[in-house]
Amino acid sequence: MSIETLPWISDQCPGVAVSRRSPLSVVPALVRDPLQALPPEIYREPVVYSQVAGRRRILLADPALIHEALVRNADALNKGEDVRRALGPALGRGLLTADGAHWRWQRQSVAPAFRHEKLLGLLPSMIAAAEKTRERWLAPGAGASVGIGREMMRTTFDIIVDTMMSGPGEIDVARVERGITDYLKPTGWVFALSILDLPDWLPYPGRRRAAAAAAYLRSSVTRMIAERRRNPDGREDLVALLLAASDPESGRTMTDEEIADNLLTFVTAGHETTALGLAWTFLLLARHPEQEARVVAEIDAVTQGGPVRPEHIGQLAYARQVFSEAMRLYPPAPIITRTATRSFALGGFRVPEGAVVIVPIHAVHHHAALWTDPARFDPERFAPEPAKARHRYAYMPFGAGPRICIGSAFATMEAVAIMAVLLQAVRLRARSDAMPDPMMKVTLRPRREAEMSVERRHPFQGAVTQMS
Numbered sequence: 001m002s003i004e005t006l007p008w009i010s011d012q013c014p015g016v017a018v019s020r021r022s023p024l025s026v027v028p029a030l031v032r033d034p035l036q037a038l039p040p041e042i043y044r045e046p047v048v049y050s051q052v053a054g055r056r057r058i059l060l061a062d063p064a065l066i067h068e069a070l071v072r073n074a075d076a077l078n079k080g081e082d083v084r085r086a087l088g089p090a091l092g093r094g095l096l097t098a099d100g101a102h103w104r105w106q107r108q109s110v111a112p113a114f115r116h117e118k119l120l121g122l123l124p125s126m127i128a129a130a131e132k133t134r135e136r137w138l139a140p141g142a143g144a145s146v147g148i149g150r151e152m153m154r155t156t157f158d159i160i161v162d163t164m165m166s167g168p169g170e171i172d173v174a175r176v177e178r179g180i181t182d183y184l185k186p187t188g189w190v191f192a193l194s195i196l197d198l199p200d201w202l203p204y205p206g207r208r209r210a211a212a213a214a215a216y217l218r219s220s221v222t223r224m225i226a227e228r229r230r231n232p233d234g235r236e237d238l239v240a241l242l243l244a245a246s247d248p249e250s251g252r253t254m255t256d257e258e259i260a261d262n263l264l265t266f267v268t269a270g271h272e273t274t275a276l277g278l279a280w281t282f283l284l285l286a287r288h289p290e291q292e293a294r295v296v297a298e299i300d301a302v303t304q305g306g307p308v309r310p311e312h313i314g315q316l317a318y319a320r321q322v323f324s325e326a327m328r329l330y331p332p333a334p335i336i337t338r339t340a341t342r343s344f345a346l347g348g349f350r351v352p353e354g355a356v357v358i359v360p361i362h363a364v365h366h367h368a369a370l371w372t373d374p375a376r377f378d379p380e381r382f383a384p385e386p387a388k389a390r391h392r393y394a395y396m397p398f399g400a401g402p403r404i405c406i407g408s409a410f411a412t413m414e415a416v417a418i419m420a421v422l423l424q425a426v427r428l429r430a431r432s433d434a435m436p437d438p439m440m441k442v443t444l445r446p447r448r449e450a451e452m453s454v455e456r457r458h459p460f461q462g463a464v465t466q467m468s
Helices: 023-032 063-072 080-091 100-114 116-120 123-138 148-165 173-184 187-195 207-230 238-244 256-286 289-303 317-329 361-365 384-389 408-425 463-467
Strands: 016-018 047-052 055-060 145-147 336-340 344-346 349-351 356-359 426-430 438-441 443-446 451-456
Touching: 023 047, 023 187, 055 063, 063 336, 063 344, 063 356, 080 187, 080 207, 080 256, 080 336, 100 116, 100 238, 100 256, 116 408, 123 148, 123 408, 123 426, 123 451, 145 148, 148 173, 148 238, 148 256, 148 408, 173 207, 173 256, 187 438, 207 238, 207 256, 238 256, 256 289, 256 317, 256 408, 256 426, 256 443, 256 451, 289 317, 289 408, 317 408, 408 426
Parallel strands: 016 047, 055 356
Antiparallel strands: 047 055, 145 451, 336 356, 344 349, 426 451, 438 443
16 A cells, blocks of 8 residues: 555645554454554654555644644544444443534533633532542551552542532442443453444443443433432532533423433543543652652642642642643543544545544654653653643643543642642652553553552641641
């Protein structure tokens, strides 16, 4: 295969590389870890074309082309079959999976919950959840180590449920957390079946457990919504906002099913991505003591040795840089996929209707043409001047274009608050010198649960001493 055999690519577009990997190598890689199915050329080239099982795939790593595709031609792209099959059974047609007018009015409905002034009011809940984790780690008899991914999932889940749903009610929080992991685990099989255009009903390892997890997640949230509709109690949270939302054009309100779609989207995607970003952050800091010391010094200077307060979070600029760099190296959502609903011009070629446009965020964040020594952990990349000089679409931990994650400011604020509370009190130490290998299961997780040793950071003496 060569550029000359692809008539929809202009001969004036020499930057397009062609991947020649066969389906026999791509499909098994998709099952194991979709990140391994990326053509290796995309970490060096601006554009890579591949064709697997007759499906055209165009991978973009050039920030200007990403902007042109996801922003200027956003109306020519939709989420596509791969996303529908992977996430639809659990998330329905919520904000993450919907397209067109249905997506737009849902986005308008939830936007008020993510205004800056609203987010500032959520900081006490974020800090309280982090303090709960801190006290659990430092309690007499607590273990000397923690599974950092699991602990961050628990902390961010407490926050999302408290801030978006005013508490879990009768929902079994531990079972919901297990359900999310069970659901995401076999998604590589779903991607492989989709790319081969095989039917939804085909069995695959983990399918039954994933289906049971999706059913539990949906039923538990739907029961809570029905109860809130029967007995409104004046709470001002995302549930109340969705119950009151109406389409500005038709005036229709959301059904219980549509509200469940969006709550499940925020509960699953909202806590998972921040938790993973934090887990990678703590793992990196444990291996970079100089940067860790600088974060701790900043926390001490801002808090003056007292408890972390909501007004402190916005002042922790270096902590935010550290989290941003961790999200560059380990973007929680490492791949964006879209399907072209019509042909459109892009750079020196045309994207044909039906082609899958892929923005491999992991590759963009590690691209040799965009980052100096891209594998190195360096929070100074996100100091004001370097950040200002960089192309907006060279760094996309929360996506890009009209469909950029609506919760990006919430997630960053939450992460900095959790970092501040925990790092003020404890020192986390890695059990090995090497970072865990990442693996994509929709989100980018450590391949194995990463255990970290917990040490009290002196002179911290716990919440009672600090609050006195």
